Amino acid sequence: MKENGLRHIRRALLSVSDKSSLVEFARALQRFGIELISTGGTARALREAGCQVLDVAEITGVPEMLDGRVKTLHPRIHGAILARRDRADHLRTLREHGIETIDMVVVNLYPFEQTVAQPGTPLEEAIEQIDIGGPAMIRSAAKNWQDVAVVVSPELYGEVIAELERCGGALTRATRLRLARHAFERTAHYDAAIAAYLATQEEASDAERGASNAPLFPPLLALQLRKTRDLRYGENPHQAAALYAFDEEGGIAHAAQLSGKEMSFNNYIDADAAWQLVNEFSETACAIIKHTNPAGVALGTTPEEAYRRALETDPISAFGGIVAFNRTLDERAARAVTEIFTEVVIAPDYDREALAVLRSKKSLRVLRVAPRDEERETEWRTISGGLLVQTRDRLLLNYEELRTVTRRAPTAEEMEALLFAWTVCKHTKSNAIVYARLGQTVGVGAGQMSRVDSVRIGAARARLPLDGSVLASDAFFPFRDGIDEAARHGITAVIQPGGSVRDEEVIAAADEHGLAMIFTGVRHFKH
Known part of the structure; x- marks a missing residue:
């Protein structure tokens, strides 16, 4: 029945993995005289709660098989969902085969994401959590959203029931369209999670075989983020902006x-x-x-x-x-x-x-903010026409990785200050120079085109005494002028990656000024 975009719900198919609020939702549907069709564990849960349920096998004439892998993959199910109510030939075909339409599909999928999130999940167990019939029904219902409502999450139950109550057992066109959008978002996310997991399994298999060219990043990058809010504007008032977030908590x-x-x-x-x-x-x-x-x-x-x-x-x-x-x-x-x-x-x-x-x-x-604990976290930067992807800069230094290159080695106190300065420098825009003492920054020179200018700016901005402080540089000194400038302000030690063709010149400058200098062998550019 169609009135101003309304569709009355006569029959609903329920097949859910997450059974939270299921019984309450089903009872609410029955208050509107909606016939319930269900499968396996969902049907059992509903019957135990006293709901009248028609089993899918009674419609298809075929029992569930292959340990439940095949339940709803049948023309009597998908024909009932996909038939267009405004097409006489579709309705005639249904009558010829004795198929009644299904007006609502309530499906949530096997918990694949939760399963593979558990450390040590066997591949075989993960594969069994790949839903087949569920996504097929969701896609069929979402494709035919003008006639069929599709509900993919218990979070949607409340608003669906509220509208059925307002509209006398019917749903509006706008709601059906929004539910279809939710449905395709869910199947897209589900498929992306499966593809990402299989990519990790492929990498692990390559590593076991000793393959030296195993890719760190998948050939297809599928990002699924949900808009959490619109922002007033972007970096400037004339730019529109919004915040999107991954489903993982934290950050x-x-x-x-x-x-x-x-x-x-x-x-x-x-x-x-x-x-x-x-x-x-x-x-x-x-x-x-x-x-x-x-x-x-x-x-x-x-x-x-x-x-x-x-x-x-x-x-x-x-x-x-x-x-x-x-x-x-x-x-x-x-x-x-x-x-x-x-x-x-x-x-x-x-x-x-x-x-x-x-x-x-x-x-x-x-x-x-809740912290995030990820073994390998990636970050993205947009460029015109695409994305750059890299692993996050998680490297922390330790004493064993450091090399003293000057005649004088740093004292224990200087070394502690150097490591502190190096950590701060890692989070400062290049070219980056950080003056510090024990557990405290003294001056910061950031984002300059010339490293010696960063040295000068860091010193000029210092409100605390520079004399006796140490200095960190995110990349090597290309010339000795940066060391000469820093020494003029009374620093006692330097930490830097090294690797310049003029390293010997830079080391000689440090020795002339009586500085201790440490090479890390690692740089921390931040653009």
Whole structure:
């Protein structure tokens, strides 16, 4: 029956893996006189709850077979779903074969993603969780959305029942179209997850065979992200923007905003830079970020101490900054943060008193972020016509990887300061220079076309004494001028990758100034 785009639901087929809210949904459907058809475990669950259910096998005339692999793959099912109600020849064919139409398909799929997320899942077990009949029914119903409603998640049950109640057992055209969109999103995500998993199995197989050319990245990159919100605008007011997130929990995209104004595009970019930097440290740490670069980073015995030491680096640039912590925030740290204007504060959690302090600043955005623990996390950068893909820069240095190249070796205190500076430098835009002392940045030179200019700018921006500090460079010094300039400001030690054709000249300059210099053999460009 069709009235202003409405379709009344007469028969519904239910076949679900996730049975949450199933019985309540089925009972609600029966209140509208809707006949229920079902399969296997779904049918058993409904019957045990007292629902009247027609088994699929009664319609097809064929029992489930092959351990349940074949249940609904039959013309009496797919014909009932796919027949167009506005086509006389389609309806005539149904009558000739004694097929009644199905007006709603309620299917959620075998839990493939959850299965393969479990460490050590055998390949055979994963394969058995690849649903065949479910996606086929979903696609059939979604293709014929003008006549058939398709419901792919328990999260949709409530709104479907609400509309059936408003419309006397019918669904609107707009709802059926939206449900179809959800359906194709689900099957696309499902297929992408299967393809990604099989790619990892292929890589593992290649590794077992000792193949030296096994690809790290799959030949087809299928990204599935869900829009979580529209943003007011992008980097500038004339640019439109939105936030999309992967389904996996954790990270800035899934942050819980506990207070404050709406997050902007630039807020998210800076917040991610701050969060990634501060989580490099096992000690209590704070990072203050402006335009993705660190204005100040420090370690402390408490979050408050870490914040105040980070603020000392550059209190002017910290105004309007993004502040991140890697520890639960307490009241003392919260009060310190609110002493100056701050755009966003980020932490893994907050105690009650801290949250009350932060919420008193109505415009301050407060984010609670769960960490992500991934063995191999990739990142993407758009270019015109495509994407660049790479693994994230997760490399942390240790003493065994370092090489002293000057006559003087760094002291234990200098070495600790050098490793701290090197970690901060990794999160600073190239060309990057970081002056630091024990657990505290002193000056930062970022994003310059010339490395010696970064040395000069880092020194010029220093509010703390440079004398006795150490210096980190994200890439090698191409000339000795950077060392000469840094030595003029009283530094005592340098950490850098090495690898320049003029390394000997640079080392000689360090020796002339009595500096200790460490080569890492690794660079940390950040573009």
